[in-house]
Amino acid sequence: MRLLVTGGAGFIGANFVHLTVAERPDVEITVLDALTYAGNRASLAPVADKIDFVEGDIADKDLVDDLVQKTDLVVHFAAESHNDNSLANPWPFVHTNVIGTTTLLQAVREYDVRYHHISTDEVYGDLELDDPARFTESTPYNPSSPYSSTKASSDLLVRAWARSFGVRATISNCSNNYGPYQHVEKFIPRQITNILSGLRPKLYGAGQNVRDWIHVDDHNSAVWTIIDKGALGETYLIGADGEKNNREVLETILEETGQAADAFDFVTDRPGHDLRYAIDSTKLRTELGWTPQYVDFRSGLKATVDWYRDNENWWRPQKDATESGYARTESVLS
Numbered sequence: 001m002r003l004l005v006t007g008g009a010g011f012i013g014a015n016f017v018h019l020t021v022a023e024r025p026d027v028e029i030t031v032l033d034a035l036t037y038a039g040n041r042a043s044l045a046p047v048a049d050k051i052d053f054v055e056g057d058i059a060d061k062d063l064v065d066d067l068v069q070k071t072d073l074v075v076h077f078a079a080e081s082h083n084d085n086s087l088a089n090p091w092p093f094v095h096t097n098v099i100g101t102t103t104l105l106q107a108v109r110e111y112d113v114r115y116h117h118i119s120t121d122e123v124y125g126d127l128e129l130d131d132p133a134r135f136t137e138s139t140p141y142n143p144s145s146p147y148s149s150t151k152a153s154s155d156l157l158v159r160a161w162a163r164s165f166g167v168r169a170t171i172s173n174c175s176n177n178y179g180p181y182q183h184v185e186k187f188i189p190r191q192i193t194n195i196l197s198g199l200r201p202k203l204y205g206a207g208q209n210v211r212d213w214i215h216v217d218d219h220n221s222a223v224w225t226i227i228d229k230g231a232l233g234e235t236y237l238i239g240a241d242g243e244k245n246n247r248e249v250l251e252t253i254l255e256e257t258g259q260a261a262d263a264f265d266f267v268t269d270r271p272g273h274d275l276r277y278a279i280d281s282t283k284l285r286t287e288l289g290w291t292p293q294y295v296d297f298r299s300g301l302k303a304t305v306d307w308y309r310d311n312e313n314w315w316r317p318q319k320d321a322t323e324s325g326y327a328r329t330e331s332v333l334s
Contacts, residue, residue: 002028004071006058006104007078008051009033011182012118014043016077016220021047024224032056032067033078036092037321042314043181058100061107068107073114075223076104079154081120082185083145084270084326090146097150098157105161108169115169116227117158121212121237122148123173126274129210134280135173137235144272155235162233170230172223174238175279178300179216180307184315185322187211188301191250191264192308193315195257199323205269207247210276214240215294222281225290239279240292252298256305 003020007013008031020027029051033039044053056063058078068074078100080086080093101117108115124135125142141156143149161167178188191201222238230236244252251261284290294300308315 001026002030002070002072004030004032004067004074006032006074006076007039009035009039009041009043009053010077011038011043011179011186012177012216012219013077014040014181015179015216016075016223017044017051018047019217019220019224021050028052030054030067030071032058032064034058037318038081038183038185040181040183040314040318059095059103061103064103064107065110068104068113069111071111071113073116073227074104074108075116075118075227076101077118079118079151081147083122083147084185086146086150087271090150093146093150097147097154101154101157105157105167109161109165109167112168114227115158115167116223117155117169117171118223119155119171119173120148120151121173121175121239121277121279122274123152123155124277127276127278129208129276131276134239134278135237136280137237137283144274159233168232170226170232171235172226172238173235173279174219174222175212175214175240175242175277177216177219178213179304180311181314182216183322184318185325187246188249188253188304189308189315190322191253192257192305193319195253195259196309196312197319201250201254201264202267203246203250203264204267204273206266207250208245208275209273210243210245210278211249212239212277212279213242213244213249213297214238214292215300218292218294221293222284222290225284225288229288236284236288237279237281238284239281240294242297243276243278244297249301252301253305256298256302
């Protein structure tokens with residue numbers, strides 16, 4: 001199989017490449033990544049001699065056409081994905097998530113290439129903190145930020161191309177990921193690297209916002225399960241029953257790093273901050289037989305803390321620029 005992974009130098013995409021190299025040696029992998037600030041070539045260093053890497057934009061039609069026509073399967077991870085950044089400047093999100101996805105869909109349509117689309121549970125909006133419901137494949141879309149609205153748009157484009165043009169596509173919407181190689185702008189690695197840098201972590205609002213956490217390896221094993229067994233045209237939700245509020249997550253990180261559980265500061269909440277995400281992955285588990293391996297969130301989080309402690313050379317170059325960017329964004333939003 002010839003595989004094209006877009007965004008393969010990003011967090012989830014890089015881990016997908018690592019997993020594929022380790023478990024599917026017969027797959028020939030090409031990574032397409034624009035190497036914007038969130039893409040890091042160093043994330044692929046351990047497998048660099050086993051893949052082909054192309055630096056480029058998924059909205060570049062000529063480049064995408066050239067790569068797709070040599071491919072049997074496209075797995076589309078590439079996305080602008082940070083809510084705070086989307087509030088400060090929505091345009092990169094429209095370019096990558098909408099125009100880039102359309103460019104890929106036109107290419108897989110022309111060359112009849114199997115396509116899997118990676119998306120997020122944030123397209124569904126949020127749930128009340130005391131609501132027992134979870135998102136399912138039939139939950140109406142209700143995005144609340146430029147990021148989630150452009151991801152919702154990309155999902156709808158995939159559905160339209162599958163229905164109107166017969167594109168052989170599947171979609172997965174996943175809950176919040178954590179694990180190695182995640183950019184330090186994201187919640188868990190930002191807290192970890194702040195502590196390791198001697199900085200006090202910050203927590204939006206009261207820290208009661210709930211996220212449904214899943215280890216990145218479980219996400220990627222589910223993606224391969226969908227590729228192997230999923231029905232074309234279908235959407236599958238990926239989750240590991242990992243609901244925790246942000247304060248609980250931060251307190252656990254503080255404990256795992258030997259800090260007091262209250263060694264953090266509250267800061268003003270961001271606009272439109274979703275209250276709660278929760279995934280019902282029954283369809284994926286019952287129809288395709290997938291189960292997560294990291295069922296204990298604390299053990300997965302401990303392993304993640306250990307990874308960042310052991311790989312400062314990977315994250316340290318990003319840290320100062322990220323914190324400066326946060327300072328500018330918080331100034332705009334305040």
